[in-house]
Amino acid sequence: MKICTFNVNSIRSRLEIVQNLIDDYSIDILCMQEIKVENKDFPLINSNMQCVIHGQKKLHGVATCSTYPIDEKKAGFEGELSEPRFIYTLINGVHIINIYAPLGDNYGEKFEYKIYFYNKLFEFLKRFDLKKDKVLICGDFNISHTALDVWDEEIWDGEVTHLPEEKAILSKFLDNGFIDVIRKEHPDEKIFTFYDYRGAKVYKNEGLRLDYILVTKELFKYFKNIEVLTQIRRKRKPTPSDHVPVVAEFDL
């Protein structure tokens, strides 16, 4: 089973890239963020996949597409969070949570909203037994966890994505038994999944690691490999997303 997380920065602009990604890497489950489209206008990306779409006009939006049957689905948290940033699905015995976390800001209203979003997510996780269940959280967390996750620690220290409270949120997932599979496989390496369009950052390898695949220990038993597809970000045409697709394979 191959699962991919990819912040597409508009699915309509990235349709060809997404379709090639699915074919070239034999993706079974694709979790997308920033689809930037209403559900009714979401394009057909693959005739063998069914999709759960949680979109809106212009901004944000997530979608989870699968070649396997989708046994359970839930788009959005209960209650107040109106922006489409969360999809839960149960696929092939794996509880899959696809998130697009708010960016936040440096301790303003948007920062509070980001904290609120993660509080809702941890509340949702209470329904699982994280010691026994196969749970996977993937997506754009908008958090750069450690110094290895930013291209320049001096620049990013004290900036949004790399604030102490944000680092603590990522640590809290690990404290709850989740394994950060990119970091597990590359413990000492700077690995990035986002390169700002501005400043030709990708050509200087000046990036951030904002996208994660977190899995419980029970699921990690079946982990085979992980690929961070930086080369897709480096191509000129068609225009890539500013984020990099990440693919994990499991023996399931």
Place this chain on the structure above:
DNA sequence: ATGGCGCGGGGTCCGCGA
């Protein structure tokens, strides 16, 4: 292409992203 932003809405710019 050694580059220096791209997207959507509804416009010939603006807000947003991180």
